[in-house]
Amino acid sequence: MTKKAVAILCVIAIITALFTGCKSNVPEQKHELVLQTTAKVTEDTDNFKISYSQSDSLNPFEADTLNNQTANDLVYEPLFRIDESFEAVPEIASSYTYEDSHTLSITIVSGLKFSDGSPLTASNVVSSFHEAQTSPRWKNSLKPIYSASVVSDTVVKFKLSYANPYAHQLLTFYVAKNSSKSKYPLGSGRYKFLEENGKVYVEQNKEYKENFNPRFTKIQLVNVPSAESINNAMNIGNISYAYRDASNDTVARLKCNKKQVNLNNMVFLGLRNSMGITSNADIRRAISLAVDRGTLAKSAYQGYARPATSLYNPMSKIGGETKIFADSADTAAAKQAIAKSGYKSSQLTLKIVVNENESRVAIAKLVAQQLEAVGFKVTVKVYSQKIFKQALKYSNYDIYVAETKIPNDMRLSSFFDKSGKTHYGMSTESETAKLYREYLNNGGELGKFILSFSNEIPFVPIVYRKGVICYSKAMHGDMQGYYSNFFANIEDWYYN
Template identity: 25%
Template sequence: MNTVKKVLAVVLAAALLCLTLTACAQGASNDPKDTLIFAQGADPRGLDPALVDDGESSKVIVNIYEGLIKYAKDSTKLEPCLAESWTVSDDGLTYTFKLRQGVKFQDGTDFNADAVKFNIERQMKGNATEDMPYADFVYGYVTKVEAKDANTVVITLKDKCTPFLYNLAMSMAAPMVSPEALKKNNNNVNEAPVGTGPYKFVRWDKEQSIVLTRNDNYWGEKAKTKNVIFRIIKDNSARVVALNNGEVDMIDGIDATVVDEITKAGNTVDQPDGMNINYMAYNTQSSICGKPEVRKALSQAINVPELVKSLYQGYATPADTILPSFVPGFSKDIKQVAYDEAASKAALAQAGVTTVHVITYSNPRPYNPATGKALAEAVQGYLSKVGVTCNIEVFDWTTYKQKVKAGDFDICFYGWTGDNGDPDNFMSLLSDKDPSMNVSRYDNAAYLDLIAKGKAAAEGADRDAIYAQLEQNQVDNSVWLPISHSKLLSAYRPVVQGYYYHVTGNIFLSGMSKTK
């Protein structure tokens, strides 16, 4: 280990000691087996599932909260959770849920039909605030919520919505929050989360750590490990050093360059196929990228297969489609704009495009473990060959989200890890009115019409064909340049038992334990 890494390791060890002492002050045990430590690359934006839309928040949220429905451990197949069962009316508009009885929120208040009604109505049209990015996505079709009795909830939709049940299992908007906690915290529990899940919140030291402890009153199987610490370690190499030195138990946000280093230290790299898309987005409202012909020409300058091979070294595949191959609606017939440097250079010269304003993020993402900065610089190299200068600004993830929403850019880099395995979850991004979701600000009547048809269509070949048409619409208008579908790279020490990283990019810790 070189001198820099040795110094870094000492600093990390000191930080860990401080965290352990803090946890002990909260009543935690000194036994290392009693604490799981997971390190990620950025601070959560918040811990209120209605007010966030990022993976860093989601990984913590799924350990504190639950929804009416959940996904299976190894897929997005639906399973009961806070709802024991449900039925759907013949016309597809009325959903009746029978709730699990005897469940308490972590503040001791009852989970019941009134709590479900409160959570949903909080995010329905007329009540939802601008900082609720998933509210319309999950509840936009809901017209009425009724608490028929303490354990029965009836939800009425305005139109058929095939993805609705899948949306209710997501980690954003769908999890149930204690109504009393929301009332006490002015409708915002970003820093005071209260759910029904296997772990409850202890403290959050911004940019450093989040501490959770076991919910001993949990209705289901109790968490195997008493305490959980989410460590925030922004630097990729620092996270690897922390793992290899035994200072943390699990990490994500790693790339191909550190796989050998991790495995040589005796740790395991987990690498399932990811349900994700890594893409370059054009701001369709910018003075430069508002023209489809300019977007196409910029895309033609970039040799995507070459870029993916160089940057991801076999841990990602080039993307022709937005949808991963195992998601319904995927079509092998969809092909993106082909690489053509000469055509790109001529078209951009004719359009008078010599510079573009690019913004990107500094940290790794599940869909882009190489960091947004590395991806932007690779694209910068290609565009320089066709006479275009990229003026790149790099921001930490929290700031970057704000910059994207503000819209002062020509090109940004983004991605998506599927929430629920339904094609609408990917393709609706380009129809959303929220610019933090629809970062390209795409507004196309034909696209919107197809989205509506896709939501209402029954699962099967006809519905799949609608999503293939949506993919083609995006290609024809060069709204995004899809880059890659990445493997979900994470790593863990051999002392961790029961490790798994869900296809949605979440880490469910209650079933994991440590041998020492």
């Protein structure tokens, strides 16, 4: 045997000894192969579609239809968004300070860019504010703020018409660039507008946050002009997503996945405080006690409403802290209030008027039944909107059913000021009205106002209505959209 062969045999023997002789002394170790992979988001440019109205503008300060305003939420951002608890969440703003009772200073996030890469500065905020002051969407809510001025590239100063510690919650207008010069003004949001071969799209804004990686990188806007057509388009799958106001009985007819959306829309009973049977505070209290708010929310709005247990939205902090009404009726207490009023049973007649809104007509009829259960005789009159307004103007009612959108700063001035749109039937010089103005303008106590309201009952809050987000059953991802942020987590949505 050659020396080379002997050497090879020795090496083999040594290796064998290492793997056998040492086996009993060294624990056996198992090594698993670990593969690390990075998941890649698959882009989808075809499946996700939303509606818009071609006859309406997509300029955020001119858009008047609900579907165009919803589409704008993909492209533009506000200083603040209002979350589902009606609290302000900073978006473009980074902080706010009340320098005094009439001056609000806002600092914006530095380094923000519009979709063309240009910087977003305080001057863009001020110019957008001026346009929002005359826009269909924000002109009423911005009335308590009469001016805005640039302090620096990142600081804006707003002057208030009166002391208002919640004024920052009104700064929900979109900030845009060149809005008066462009069909599709530039925004700083998740997407930007694109017109291609006669069709309108939004495509991903690459200047937006680095960690925004949606599957839907391009979304087609489908021309659907009317509210009824939007419902049909949703049902047959022509569009993938729609926000519906749900102010009428249409929710049950929508064939889609649904998410309820909190709104600050109060449905209430207006009462004629100055004359007739409802001028008596005990009668007004009896009406409030006889109303079953929980039943009204479930029946008239199919559960898309929340019983108004407070003057303020029960989902808000102030509403949770000022609960004065029960969900259910208290018929015994209502009868006691009637007895205290001094009215005889033959005098307990009431006329309810309501306009031709399916849900509010249902409210009127259910309230009539609940009032009859405690001894009232009630007639319900359903009028066209024109006749309904005349009935309010000339006090041709005892009770009327109406709805109003409470501003984001929770202001109730429209009920207690002569110029208010919902002051019909109510005295603007009552103790409750005076205490409210004292609270609003001079730092008066909220508790005194609430106590006075519960004694006088100038009107009866019934429910706070909800909206609904309707989206395709074929779409996946936890839907987290809400009223001021319809596409909150769109980056998590996808089709298989």
